[in-house]
Amino acid sequence: MSVTNNLNHILSALPPNVRLIAVSKTQPAEAIMEAYNAGQRCFGENRVQELATKYALLPKDIEWHFIGHLQTNKVKYITSFVRLIHSIDSVELLKEVNKRAAQHTRVIDCLLQVHIAQEETKYGFSFDEAETLLQSGEIEKLTNVSITGLMGMATLTDDKEQIRKEFRTLSGFFKQNQKLSTANCRLTTLSVGMTGDYKLAIHEGSNMIRIGTAIFGNRQEKL
Numbered sequence: 001m002s003v004t005n006n007l008n009h010i011l012s013a014l015p016p017n018v019r020l021i022a023v024s025k026t027q028p029a030e031a032i033m034e035a036y037n038a039g040q041r042c043f044g045e046n047r048v049q050e051l052a053t054k055y056a057l058l059p060k061d062i063e064w065h066f067i068g069h070l071q072t073n074k075v076k077y078i079t080s081f082v083r084l085i086h087s088i089d090s091v092e093l094l095k096e097v098n099k100r101a102a103q104h105t106r107v108i109d110c111l112l113q114v115h116i117a118q119e120e121t122k123y124g125f126s127f128d129e130a131e132t133l134l135q136s137g138e139i140e141k142l143t144n145v146s147i148t149g150l151m152g153m154a155t156l157t158d159d160k161e162q163i164r165k166e167f168r169t170l171s172g173f174f175k176q177n178q179k180l181s182t183a184n185c186r187l188t189t190l191s192v193g194m195t196g197d198y199k200l201a202i203h204e205g206s207n208m209i210r211i212g213t214a215i216f217g218n219r220q221e222k223l
């Protein structure tokens with residue numbers, strides 16, 4: 001299967017309200033260009049250096065999303081162009097994005113990453129922490145960021161019921177907090193679902209999926 005075929009296969013079964021982010025981490029520019037030539041414009045990367053390199057090399061109408069853990073000292077390398085940061089996992093990081101966005105007179109869209117998996121290792125706010133932040137009035141002071149939604153990743157498991165439960169809990173929290181609406185905080189995007197679980201995620205209310213393997217094939221993981 002080619003990248004184009006894979007993309008079209010996924011898109012043909014996607015509800016119209018769901019956006020597809022093609023996760024191109026570790027993939028070469030040629031593979032990204034194949035998806036681009038098939039019409040895909042949104043790509044997701046999880047390494048700052050790799051993203052900055054690809055941004056410089058590839059067409060400027062690509063919408064670049066950052067989806068991995070972001071260190072505060074590296075924010076400055078992507079703030080001039082990044083469209084959406086899915087992985088805001090601390091208030092410090094949000095403040096740094098705000099500061100750097102201001103230097104570029106931009107407002108950068110951000111999602112709060114919520115920890116829904118059982119694994120200790122996944123980054124993100126707990127539900128309590130996310131709720132506290134959303135209700136604190138802190139976000140309103142950060143006028144160069146806009147919180148447009150939430151992101152989550154399920155436990156790495158074959159247990160579909162476990163995954164469903166995690167997605168459902170996040171979706172419930174998302175809906176509950178949609179009544180919040182301030183100048184720069186309104187939850188409209190729910191970014192959940194990857195190659196192995198995106199159908200389940202959409203069923204449970206996701207409207208943004210992040211797909212790598214099902215589009216580009218297996219990654220050559222870096223050591």
Ligand SMILES: *Cc1c(COP(=O)(O)O)cnc(C)c1O
Pocket residue numbers: 023025046067068193194195196210211212213214
């Ligand atoms: C790699 C990655 C994906 C895509 O994973 P696939 O299983 O290849 O679809 C999605 N989200 C994040 C945060 C990732 O790091």
